[in-house]
Amino acid sequence: MTKPLLQIDDVHVHYGRLAAVRGVSMRVDPGEIVCVVGPNGAGKSTTLLATVGVLSATRGAISIGGFPIAGMAPEKVAQLGISMVPEGRHIFGTLTVEENLRIGTYQRPDQRNVERELKRILDEFPVLAERRGTNAGLLSGGEQQQLAIGRALLTGAKILLVDEPSLGLAPMMIERVYDILTGLRDSRGITLLIVEESAERALDVADRIYVMRRGLVELAGTSSELEDGARLQQAYFGFEGEAEGIR
Amino acid sequence: MMTDRFSIAKCLARNASPLVLCGAVALIVIGTALANDAALDRTVTEALVRIVYVVGLYIFVGNSGVISFGHTAFMAIGAYTTAWQDCCSTTKSLFMPALPNVLLQANVPPPLATIVSGVVASIFAGVVGLAIVRLSGIGASIATFAVLAIVNVTFSNWDSVTAGTSTLVGIPNYTDHWIALLWAVIAIFAAHFYQTSRFGLSLRVSREDEVAAKASGVSIFRQRLIAFVISAFFVGVSGALYAHFLGTISVDAFYIDISLLTLAMLVVGGMNSLSGAVVGVAAISLLIEVLRQSEHGFALGSLTVSAPRGTQEIGLGVAMLVMLIFRRNGIAGNQEIGERLSRFLAPQLQRSSKLTEDF
């Protein structure tokens, strides 16, 4: 069994006295695409935020390649090859596209690689190259999503945590974004942990899926195991409905 | 018979906090009266006046979550309104020549003057509040400070009506420890009834989450304005009481120093509870006394050892910072004394005696 790139063990996260994540364990192996699905308030974003250090886990262990990172400040976690693209993208609207891309590069120990990688990103995302000097706030939703992904990659990340990449995007843009993400895995070997609201899309794209509800992992399995949808629906909603279902 | 006793117990439990607070304060006052020490008497009376102020401040700040740096403006208005009503009948026209004849002739009995001062302060707050109270967060705090600055500049320069930066003397010494105690008790009970009322509770909800409150139909603007006006009444009264306590007032007394002092009292005691407001006044008053004594010095053998001048103020600031850093919710935390006692003495009444939700 390969050593997991990312391991989350029995993590609990509290907002004051409210437990948003109540003992979640996940693993992501190198080169995998893993999706986390579940209803609103399940604690999916919270888990990701705790992983990169923005929130503190009140209990549990998180490690990258075996190296423990729970409790580390987010800027330190960013040096370890893991980067998060948060929900809503959070582009720096008053900075140009290029400045946005470069933000993650200043603290990299391997400065000599920066220009080369920047060029590579601009080649892969021609839209960004075109609008290099424009203020990022003027980009469309889909373009901003590409910028957010490119920006995260430029921190030197080997694993990307992406929170709801489809939020607020038109269906065609969503296709494009997912093409990019799967392309990153295929051509570069980037590992992906994606929070996705649509279980259908997750089943299309992911190698493995975790279903979270109310702060816990209700179900885990490969996409082929979960394909029939019934178990997925049960875990997602907490009951088996008569309606069409997820597929 | 059983039900009578039970409902009395319930009533006591529901009003436990103000009863305990007023009881404790009253005991201190009785002790002071018996002790017959003039200096102690002055200190306690001044502290009681501060309780009226800080409880008034709490009614707004504690329930709305908006930090006001400007409440001292209401104190100034209360103090000067009192002076206009009952100060120095012989010299009034000398100090404040531009006052309308009605006021120049007036010699309102102090108790009435005090109430009127409170009302005037709340009217002012009502007008100002119409603009300010719709603001949130930092904007609101800056705006309240701006109000204080405006009042300070206006009073300092409007010599014909306020005697400007000179000190106004001749205000009758109406405030003794009993009067101050009476007003402190009134303020504490008013704050309690307000915060357990529909109005206070609606406002408290908005303190934690404005959006949720609005979505639940709370008119934040109206509730804040109500709290602002009630709060200004008591702060205005404290100004009147203060004027009647010192016998003299000047504009400078109502600016940064008192603002920081009262804010420190609220912060150290605990911004979110009535008990916090009262405890804060007690704690800070005690601290100041200790520091003041240390500045005067105490004898060590043949030497007098004393802390340098300014220790009081620095000590006050440090106490405030320490509280903010280590125990943000102050001495009282988020709790009321009543809750703690109820839980301790009568656990079977616990459900009905929950006065404030721990947010």
Added chain:
Amino acid sequence: MIAALQILVDAISLGSLYALATLGVGLVFGVLRLTNFAYGDFITVASYALIVPTAGATEIVIGRWPWPFLVTAAVGVVVIVSMTSEYLVFRPLRTAKPAVLMIGSFALGYIIQNIIILVYDGRPKAVGLWPDLGEAIVLSGLRVPKLELLTIVVTLVLVGALVLFLKVSPFGVQMRAASEDFRMARMLGVRANTVIGTALAISGFLAAVVSLLFLAQVGVMSFNMGVPLMLFAFVATVIGGMGSLTGALIGGYILGFASILLQALLPEDLRTFRDAFVFAVVIVILVVRPQGLLMPRAARERV
């Protein structure tokens, strides 16, 4: 005509002074979301650094040094005070709500002010700093005090340097990103403490410059000399839009112009109330256009 030009120069000079102070306030607000109520006292400290407390007359020590050393020393002292404040007060309160930070800075300012009183005593002190700057240059009928000219030039240079720093240097870009979205910047590796430290250091630098220019103008230092400057800086920040550095700059100049104009235009008996008018304007702006006069409406925080 000459009179109008004279007023114009006065306004630009005063505006420059306010602009520097406002930038100092705005930088810290952008990165820390802190309305630094201690800023006025940072300004005061710079001037007091020039003298040494003695029993008798004021002992001007650093104040006698040649200007490069004098300025460096004053700046150094304020930056140290700034950094100490960061370690002792602002960092422990990092996770607190903005209102709590504000109260904390209020307490901090109070403490600094009283330490000054403790060390130096509460009486104002006359200190003639660079008295030759009081001379005026005469340009075809226009008398411009050298100090006003210096203020304008210094401001232009410092603002230019600041803009260059923010636009071009990696530090500057990181600071701008952190001002916009602190959490996101950290997620991309931007070091929180470094950015905050830099902002406070620059802010301290500006405070020192403002202090010295102000002292040279009024010739007297007192324990609360920085407070009015700080209050006007707050006003200018509100005018220009909180969180925007361009806004801070422009706000400072608008305030300078408004002050001079009000002074010139108000009827005699209302002139002393000028400050009251200025603060009233703040309230109006906060209510009617909280994002300031310059920022687009979209800059408001969304739910």
